[in-house]
Amino acid sequence: MAPSVEGSEEALLPDLPRGPLHAYRARASFDWKELALFLEGEDMLRLKLDCLRTDTLLQSPPRILALVTCLGMYDWSLATKAFLHVFVFGSAIFNSGSERHFKYIPKIFNMEIFGCFALTELSHGSNTKAMRTTAHYDPATEEFIIHSPDFEAAKFWVGNMGKTATHAVVFAQLYVPGGQCHGLHPFLVQIRDPKTLLPMPGVMVGDIGEKLGQNGLDNGFAMFHKVRIPRQDLLNRTGDVTPEGTYITRFKDSRQRFGASLGGLSAGRVFIVGMCVVNLKLAVCIALRFSATRRQFGPADGEEVPVLEYQLQQWRLLPYLAAAYALDHFSKSLFWDLMALQQGLQQDDRSARQAELGREIHALASAGKPLASWTAQRGIQECREACGGHGYLAVNRLGDLRNDNDPNCTYEGDNNVLLQQTSNYLLGLLAQGGPGGARLESPLKCADFLAAYPALLGRRFAVTSLQDCLDSAVPLAAYEWLVCYLLRESHQKLTQEKRSGSSDFEARNNSQVYCCRSLALAFLELTVVRRFHEHTHQPDVPPPLRAVLQRLSALYGLWSLSQHTALLYRGGYFSGEQAGKMLEGAILELCSQLKDDAVALTDVIAPPDFILDSPIGRADGELYRNLWSAVLQQRRVLERPSWWPEFSANKPAPGSLSSKL
Numbered sequence: 001m002a003p004s005v006e007g008s009e010e011a012l013l014p015d016l017p018r019g020p021l022h023a024y025r026a027r028a029s030f031d032w033k034e035l036a037l038f039l040e041g042e043d044m045l046r047l048k049l050d051c052l053r054t055d056t057l058l059q060s061p062p063r064i065l066a067l068v069t070c071l072g073m074y075d076w077s078l079a080t081k082a083f084l085h086v087f088v089f090g091s092a093i094f095n096s097g098s099e100r101h102f103k104y105i106p107k108i109f110n111m112e113i114f115g116c117f118a119l120t121e122l123s124h125g126s127n128t129k130a131m132r133t134t135a136h137y138d139p140a141t142e143e144f145i146i147h148s149p150d151f152e153a154a155k156f157w158v159g160n161m162g163k164t165a166t167h168a169v170v171f172a173q174l175y176v177p178g179g180q181c182h183g184l185h186p187f188l189v190q191i192r193d194p195k196t197l198l199p200m201p202g203v204m205v206g207d208i209g210e211k212l213g214q215n216g217l218d219n220g221f222a223m224f225h226k227v228r229i230p231r232q233d234l235l236n237r238t239g240d241v242t243p244e245g246t247y248i249t250r251f252k253d254s255r256q257r258f259g260a261s262l263g264g265l266s267a268g269r270v271f272i273v274g275m276c277v278v279n280l281k282l283a284v285c286i287a288l289r290f291s292a293t294r295r296q297f298g299p300a301d302g303e304e305v306p307v308l309e310y311q312l313q314q315w316r317l318l319p320y321l322a323a324a325y326a327l328d329h330f331s332k333s334l335f336w337d338l339m340a341l342q343q344g345l346q347q348d349d350r351s352a353r354q355a356e357l358g359r360e361i362h363a364l365a366s367a368g369k370p371l372a373s374w375t376a377q378r379g380i381q382e383c384r385e386a387c388g389g390h391g392y393l394a395v396n397r398l399g400d401l402r403n404d405n406d407p408n409c410t411y412e413g414d415n416n417v418l419l420q421q422t423s424n425y426l427l428g429l430l431a432q433g434g435p436g437g438a439r440l441e442s443p444l445k446c447a448d449f450l451a452a453y454p455a456l457l458g459r460r461f462a463v464t465s466l467q468d469c470l471d472s473a474v475p476l477a478a479y480e481w482l483v484c485y486l487l488r489e490s491h492q493k494l495t496q497e498k499r500s501g502s503s504d505f506e507a508r509n510n511s512q513v514y515c516c517r518s519l520a521l522a523f524l525e526l527t528v529v530r531r532f533h534e535h536t537h538q539p540d541v542p543p544p545l546r547a548v549l550q551r552l553s554a555l556y557g558l559w560s561l562s563q564h565t566a567l568l569y570r571g572g573y574f575s576g577e578q579a580g581k582m583l584e585g586a587i588l589e590l591c592s593q594l595k596d597d598a599v600a601l602t603d604v605i606a607p608p609d610f611i612l613d614s615p616i617g618r619a620d621g622e623l624y625r626n627l628w629s630a631v632l633q634q635r636r637v638l639e640r641p642s643w644w645p646e647f648s649a650n651k652p653a654p655g656s657l658s659s660k661l
Helices: 022-027 032-040 042-049 054-058 061-074 076-096 104-109 254-261 264-293 311-346 352-386 388-392 398-409 415-433 448-457 473-499 504-509 512-536 543-562 565-570 577-595 598-605 623-635
Strands: 115-118 134-138 143-147 155-159 167-175 181-190 203-207 219-224 227-230
Touching: 022 598, 032 042, 032 543, 032 598, 042 061, 061 076, 061 264, 061 311, 076 104, 076 115, 076 155, 076 167, 076 181, 076 264, 076 311, 115 155, 143 167, 143 181, 155 167, 167 219, 181 227, 264 311, 264 352, 264 388, 264 398, 264 598, 311 352, 311 512, 311 543, 311 577, 311 598, 352 388, 352 398, 352 415, 352 512, 388 398, 415 448, 415 473, 415 512, 448 473, 473 504, 473 512, 473 543, 473 565, 504 512, 512 543, 543 565, 543 577, 565 577, 577 598
Parallel strands: 115 167, 134 167
Antiparallel strands: 134 143, 143 227, 155 219, 167 181, 203 219
């Protein structure tokens, strides 16, 4: 059931200040407060407005996501520090450790210790199996000896390690007496004294220096010189060592054990998807509010026109607004999927379905992070350019958003490398199903359509009118064909490479460009389109909201699909020029239909002005007054000449845009 607006609306969502943006708000086809309550729910909106205790947050996992989102809207360095400490470091101990490690959980939440997650090294990042930090077990003292063999094995880029972390989950190669290596395992290692923050004996730790963005986050390095830790500080959920030095594990396959030990990385990638969505939301809010109040050109005998009225500006910005809504829903739904997986892990569920759920979430997170971070990267840049010179002014925040979003393309796995995880998952499903399209059922049903793989390859674009094209069912059907086509192309390319004498390693390397990489992205785009389509067409959507939500869904699907036009023609799904023209026409028509709703749609996702922190994006729409005031404050203009124009916050200056309105 959709939440009721009456009774709670005014307390949760007060009216926005009247000003130049009021004209667009009055044109909206829906009530922005009703949409905000439908999308977020009263509980989440209250959380975003109130400061809650830790124990209250832990009662509902979505509140954790909302907390990180709110902190990130204000400052990603602050949000990331909190996220790394509680949700990466803390989750690593809880999920990778056992009951003997749970004593650290209260210390994490009351800040007695402050943590970091130390996997990456100076010379290795994506190739985790090649990490070179070692942990040799000494049965005489029942201790592990953590050691960095040389500077290339220094832990590097570790968030919170530079200045503030007292403890680290350190991944090291585990050796038992006799010299046998059992691969990478996580260890809890104290790196600083919590009272003085001075390094512990044998630990060299420091900050790596200034970065392109997020400089409030202390990324650091650490080297270990024969640092001894108790045997019990091995996080032993996937493997343990007895006091005598015997290695034990319940996993028969070392690859399964290794994958389970790095399972926490999927959680990090899911959170990064949410971080990227926040950045995109902020950018489109700034750019669309600017576009609705920035007037340039117009009829020779009339007033200047807001740049949002121009089709080109709509085409540049509104698809990214639709992407923000679609990816936001995907991010939240993937978070719920992750919570289901974590619940199974905590209950020690060893069923085949639980294992398959882990693989499916891994595939979604591995492609979700690239899609979300690249979409935000391109979207923020488009918003910056769409705001002209004012968008380049630092005070308007678009530059900081661009720089703070940039590392999302790299950490927790390089985007292009991660996409290989998703394509490998899909190719594995094809091999499992066989050429006859045998029955396939994935726990989240993201890949169930592959059961009709041969039949889908015979599908063709059959829409005959522009009106029929304005439905997200159209790109949904096209994407199912596209994924099947790219899956066939990728499989054929791999087979061809192997037949020509390439090793499996070489064949996969030579099949990424134009095949496997495109396959992974198309599959994730299909998943986002499908989930948002189902969400916007569910019966619980209040009638006044259906039209605008379904337009957003159709616009995102068609706009994303338009980036694959060449493949649609090459594979035979499109034929003749009419198909391509209809796709373009539908995108422009949806932009036109959403234009009057654009400001209200930004009101739904925009934080308060203090958090948005952009003079050109303030809710009152007083574009020039706010920008001029910010410039003067930055320049610290204290004494004004006698000819200085007088104006106040409540009285428009003569000749200003506000006075004309």
